[in-house]
Amino acid sequence: RGEHVNPSYDSTLDEPPFYEVSNFSNGEHRTVRPSVVSAFGHDTLDRLPNIDFYRNPDTVSGHRAVRPSLQELHDVFQKNGAISVPDTVEDDDQRSDGTPSQDLESAGPTDTDIGTVKFGWIRGVLVRCMLNIWGVMLFIRLSWVFGQAGWGLGIVIIALSCVVTTITGLSMSAICTNGVVRGGGAYYLISRSLGPEFGGSIGLIFAFANAVAVAMYVVGFSETVVDLLKEHASLMVDEINDIRIIGCITVVLLLAISVAGMEWEAKAQIVLLVILLVAIVNVFVGTVIPATTDKKSKGFFGYQSNIFIENFTPVFRDDETFFSVFAIFFPAATGILAGANISGDLRDPQGGIPKGTLLAILITGVTYLGVALCVSATVVRDASGNITDLVTPGIPCNGSAIAACELGYNFSICDVQKCNFGLMNNFQVMTMVSGFGPLIIAGTFSATLSSALASLVSAPKVFQALCKDNIYKALHFFAKGHGKNNEPIRGYVLTFVISVAFILIGNLNTIAPIISNFFLASYALINFSCFHASYAKSPGWRPAYKYYNMWLSLMGALLCCVVMFVINWWAALLTYGIEILLYIYVTVKKPDVNWGSSTQAVTFVSAVSNTLSLSSVEDHVKNFRPQILVLTGSSRTRPALLDLAHSFTKNFGLCLVCEVFVGPRTEAFQEMNASMEKNQLWLRKTQRRAFYTAVAADDFREGTEKLLQASGLGRMKPNTLMLGFKRNWRSAGTEEVQSYVGILHDAFDFEYGTVVLRMNQGLDVSHLVEAEEEMLKAAREQQALEDMMMANGEKSRGLFRKSRKPSQQVLTTRVSVCSPPSPQVAKMNERLLEASTQFNKKQPKSTIDVWWLFDDGGLTLLLPYILKTRKKWKDCKLRIFAAGQPGRSDLDKQEMMSLLQKFRINCSDIRVIDDIHVKPSSESLKKLEDMIEPFRLHEGSKDTDQAEAMQREQPWKISDKELNTFEEKTNLQVRLNELLKENSRSANLIIVSMPIARKESVSDFLYMAWLDILTRELPPTLLIRGNHKSVLTFYS
Secondary structure, three states: OOOOOOOOOOOOOOOOOOOEEEEOOOOOEEEEOHHHHHHHOOOOOOOOOOHHHHOOOOOOOOOOEOOOOHHHHHHHHHHOOOOOOOOEOOOOOEOOOOOEOOOOOOOOOOHHHOOOOOEOHHHHHHHHHHHHHOOOHHHHOHHHHHHHHHHHHHHHHHHHHHHHHHHHHHHHHHHHOOOOOOOOHHHHHHHHHHOHHHHHHHHHHHHHHHHHHHHHHHHHHHHHHHHHHHHOOOOOOOHHHHHHHHHHHHHHHHHHHHHOOHHHHHHHHHHHHHHHHHHHHHHHHHHHOOOOHHHHHOOEOOOOHHHHHHOOOOOOOOOOOHHHHHHHHHHHHOOOOOOHHHHHHEOOHHHHHHHHHHHHHHHHHHHHHHHHHHHHOOEOOOEOOOOOOEOOOOOOOOOOOHHHHHOOEOOHHHHOOOOOEOOOOOOOHHHHHOOOHHHHHHHHHHHHHHHHHHHHHHHHHHHHHHHHOOOOHHHHHHHOOEOOOOEOHHHHHHHHHHHHHHHHHOOOOOHHHHHHHHHHHHHHHHHHHHHHHHHHOOOOOOOOOOOOOHHHHHHHHHHHHHHHHHHOHHHHHHHHHHHHHHHHHHHHHOOOOOOOOHHHHHHHHHHHHHHHHHHOOOOOHHHOOOOEEEEOOOOOOOHHHHHHHHHHHOOOOOEEEEEEEEOOHHHHHHHHHHHHHHHHHHHHHOOOOOEEEEEEEOOHHHHHHHHHHHOOEOOEOOOEEEEEOOOOOOOOOHHHHHHHHHHHHHHHHOOOEEEEEEOOOOOOOHHHHHHHHHHHHHHHHHHHHHHHHHHOOOOHHHHHHHHHHHHHHHHHHHHOOOOOOOHHHHHHHHHHHHHHOHHHOOOOOOEEEEEOOOOOOOHHHHHHHHHHOOHHHOOOEEEEEEEOOOOOHHHHHHHHHHHHHHHOOOOOEEEEEOOOOOOOOHHHHHHHHHHHHHHEOOOOOOOHHHHHHHHHHOOOOEOHHHHHHOHHHHHHHHHHHHHHHHHHOOOOEEEEEOOOOOOOOOOHHHHHHHHHHHOOOOOOEEEEEOOOOOOOOOOO
């Protein structure tokens, strides 16, 4: 049924689960796997090390070997003797946590790989690199470079170019040997090392540079052909149009070779290499052939020491400098990525790319140097080409060509008028020097066509790899390959269109430096990738190639950047500009890929280093910031609580989203492990800068106590506990209430600031989240069913009719688990859902009312000030309410105003409440009495023995004695609620100092009644109590 099978999967190592009953010495019967028993000699499910265990979860084949989990090894025989451990697993493009995955670099070979063409390091890397490096520069410009710079500085130019390419080759070798290399060349190496941001930006411009390079090389070929046509007066139209016509025909032929397959392209490269080698040998042979009179008049005299000495020093003309000459030569040294660019078509890219690339750099470097030195020892800088310009006896040579004078030729005329021959003037010196001139023309053709062919193959291959990774979603159309070699036909067509477009321009002098800078930017990033990976010191950085140095790689990256500006400063700036824009685009889009880049490793190292540095820094009140541990449960369960906590911390403080899994240890651990990645992923996708953490415990209070004690790292520890108000405390069990109040006591014991949020609609939306997940699951099943029916070949129209019934059944099955809610419940859910997003939206113009009743160190004032600095709350005004004594309200207001001014906290209004001591109304007291009535002991009417017995049986109930003892404090909470309703009913948020219940004195239910009556029937209310250590200061 079209199922993929992984041929690299060895069934003898991972055969289907098969068990047999074995008798052990203790008489116990267990089911074990025979192969495991034979390997170890005893009963075990442990597996032998095998490469299939280390494949990615999403191999192309769809199968991977699976080792037994730690839980299976740890728990299984405690339950019973039987276990079913799957040997392979089907992957559905999702990781183990259910999140999508697109990471394919560990994919095993598919059945389509059978019969594909794979190249060894010689044909795949060495030949390609040599052909790409040996360009027209070798035959046309090399003599001019050594004429300008002299062979002394000429050697420096070649050596410096080779240093840049060699360092890049060493860096590339290290990266290539640090794991499996897939198709994509430079893009693959950079993206897997530095991440998709760098890889995606350089991949696009590198592919474009290769596409335009095709046009550049083809135009070079066309210009040579047109020059020949001019010599024979055979132009078809005119010079520029002939270049366009020949260029387009050439690209079509090269495209046909490329589309025919990599095998044909490789054969063509071999033919071109042979022609090129013959042309190079032809130059060396020509230098030892005795010079004719005609050649002497054109500056060629054979090997002469005086010519060699004269050509040692530089003679820069026409405003040329060392750097300008270097800029002209350096592009000839590029092309070292030609082998790496077809990494997907190599038999062993890890071994072939380093060996082939470095050997190609050595061979081509020696060739450039050899040819240049031979020409420098045989040809003078200036020659007239006139055979009659001989030295006349008695008339001295006054020109600069002293060596020519010594050899009987007087070229002094070249000092007063421009000559057409010699190293400085004639670009066709190689043709003149060679033994057979037409071979040099053939070599020029070979050099241009081979480079064009290599670029025509490289551009689509790199572009296809980029599109497969889906970094630029609009370009995914070009990811599809065709044929057994997965040829990027669409990429070939696109490259063809781009190259033809630039060929029609006809003049590429402007675009050429940009292309060179694009290539150099790739080299710089390859070097930086090697340095960055080494600097991160990640255990995963283990290149098999050891001959590299991180500082040498950094120097290579800097050299590439310098050379970019030497070649063309505005092209370098343009390259950087384009790369930065693409980098920003990819960063903003955040592609869903994880390649374990060195950027991640350095981020981790930096985080550890900064955290350790922070540990040596003493706390200071000026640097205090709230680090919040918020008990939300699952990250989606209480969004309003999370949003408000996140508003306090944002990017500037620590926010821990915590969940406690209560229940049997094994089940709780499994549930916790399954939810960790999913919750953190949701936080990241919704841009909540928070960490999710969870613990498993026997009860909620125990789990919270673990979190309070162990959360954080060094100075990065939470200092504030934030949780929601327990609205159902009256209907909940005694243990639940005791656990909740116990958590508040624990927070005070551990000296945490404590924040409790109450909203009338409630905070918990878990039932709505579950319903949404059920609907999504039903929709996925419906889609899967329709896809399956479509795969069976049904027509779309018939599919719609036939799939409706089963799909409806699936949906009905899912939804019928819980009956539709009543209109009243639906209305409540709607209000709850609206309230849950209240703090994630911009707040309307209103107030944040702060009832700072008790001095807790300033946390009650600091949190609303922080909230006021956020964009969503900036339109809200801050109002401060303080308790005051009757008759001195003005004085109390002045004192509070002075205090706020010293703290540099602005508020729109300060109100002093001087009637806070007034007894609350009878209606309010009645509400409190009704609230606590079910939890009262009523022992006052009983005798002493009965009262003591009742207290022993129900110690959690509110006694009459307790009510009498704390009557004033109880009445205060009721009175405060009346004042809050009177003054702050229209506020966006109310912040109130939180009352504290003394341990062993105030019962849990009475304390809950205090908190409930205080915050009842109000807008969203925060109860805050600091740890009574100063978090505000008026000192500078």
